Amino acid sequence: MTETFTIAQLSDPHLSSLDNVRARDLLSKRVLGYLSWRLNRRAKYRPEILAELVRDLKSQQPDHTVVTGDLTHIGLPQEFQEAKDWLDALGMPSEVTIIPGNHDAYVEADWDSTLALWIPYMGSDIAGVAGGCERQACFPSLRVRDSVAFIGLSTAHPSAPFLATGSIGHSQLQALERVLVETGERRLFRIILLHHPPIPGTVPWRKQLTDHASFRSVVARCGAELVLHGHAHCTSIRQIVAQGRIVPAIGVPAASARSHHPDRGAQYHLYRLTRQVSTWSIQLSVRGYSPAEQRFMELGTPIALEQSLNFA
Numbered sequence: 001m002t003e004t005f006t007i008a009q010l011s012d013p014h015l016s017s018l019d020n021v022r023a024r025d026l027l028s029k030r031v032l033g034y035l036s037w038r039l040n041r042r043a044k045y046r047p048e049i050l051a052e053l054v055r056d057l058k059s060q061q062p063d064h065t066v067v068t069g070d071l072t073h074i075g076l077p078q079e080f081q082e083a084k085d086w087l088d089a090l091g092m093p094s095e096v097t098i099i100p101g102n103h104d105a106y107v108e109a110d111w112d113s114t115l116a117l118w119i120p121y122m123g124s125d126i127a128g129v130a131g132g133c134e135r136q137a138c139f140p141s142l143r144v145r146d147s148v149a150f151i152g153l154s155t156a157h158p159s160a161p162f163l164a165t166g167s168i169g170h171s172q173l174q175a176l177e178r179v180l181v182e183t184g185e186r187r188l189f190r191i192i193l194l195h196h197p198p199i200p201g202t203v204p205w206r207k208q209l210t211d212h213a214s215f216r217s218v219v220a221r222c223g224a225e226l227v228l229h230g231h232a233h234c235t236s237i238r239q240i241v242a243q244g245r246i247v248p249a250i251g252v253p254a255a256s257a258r259s260h261h262p263d264r265g266a267q268y269h270l271y272r273l274t275r276q277v278s279t280w281s282i283q284l285s286v287r288g289y290s291p292a293e294q295r296f297m298e299l300g301t302p303i304a305l306e307q308s309l310n311f312a
């Protein structure tokens with residue numbers, strides 16, 4: 001029997017507008033982020049490109065869509081509401097899974113008016129499976145669709161000015177271990193979602209995941225089938241070796257970025273999973289924005305990721 005499942009991944013859309021921001025909202029590190037947006041990021045992250053991405057993505061009819069963080073710029077409540085409205089237009093909560101990025105936890109913020117708005121897209125299928133959904137206890141999240149387990153982590157927490165680091169933390173890693181073992185026993189295709197790249201050297205040190213080594217040792221011990229991240233704003237295809245198998249670790253450029261650099265313009269990925277009896281294969285298609293044609297198109301030919309999973 002052949003079973004197929006297609007996943008779309010987009011990341012770092014930075015979709016919020018920051019219109020009508022009040023001066024008192026900026027009495028923190030947020031003032032730096034706001035100035036960066038005014039001087040640079042506003043021209044770089046374009047809503048019309050993101051709208052075209054969503055139109056193209058829907059035409060591909062993925063079975064599920066994941067957004068690997070940084071939906072906002074400086075984590076203001078009004079940005080979370082804008083992002084929630086955008087998510088509602090992207091798809092139903094049953095069809096879309098998200099995790100937060102460092103920009104979504106820019107400074108300490110009230111949970112109820114920020115990340116809590118995204119719980120329908122961020123929380124586990126069954127409350128309590130991974131500790132419910134209240135602040136960091138929301139993660140790891142577990143959402144199962146057909147034979148695919150989406151396991152969401154939060155690496156997002158406020159960092160000092162000019163830093164964009166992240167970490168998973170001991171308790172989340174312990175819970176991740178349990179979730180990977182349990183979903184592995186159920187022979188699900190396990191996809192871990194985290195915002196920061198787990199492979200050193202993918203981003204400069206000031207943007208790094210500080211406990212990347214601990215994360216990789218959990219994956220090496222318990223196994224996983226795919227790791228998807230954002231944050232780097234460029235294409236990244238790396239790997240983790242787990243139990244003698246290769247686990248691809250893949251990052252995608254920002255979903256709304258205007259750039260003539262081939263690796264830094266807006267892109268999204270399609271992962272076509274095919275299961276034949278007890279073996280899965282993964283085919284990656286990259287769809288990127290053409291500034292000349294103002295639309296998304298397939299870049300290159302689909303890549304067969306170096307992995308063959310045998311559940312026999």
Ligand SMILES: [Fe+2]
Nearest residue numbers: 070101102231
């Ligand atoms: Fe980020």
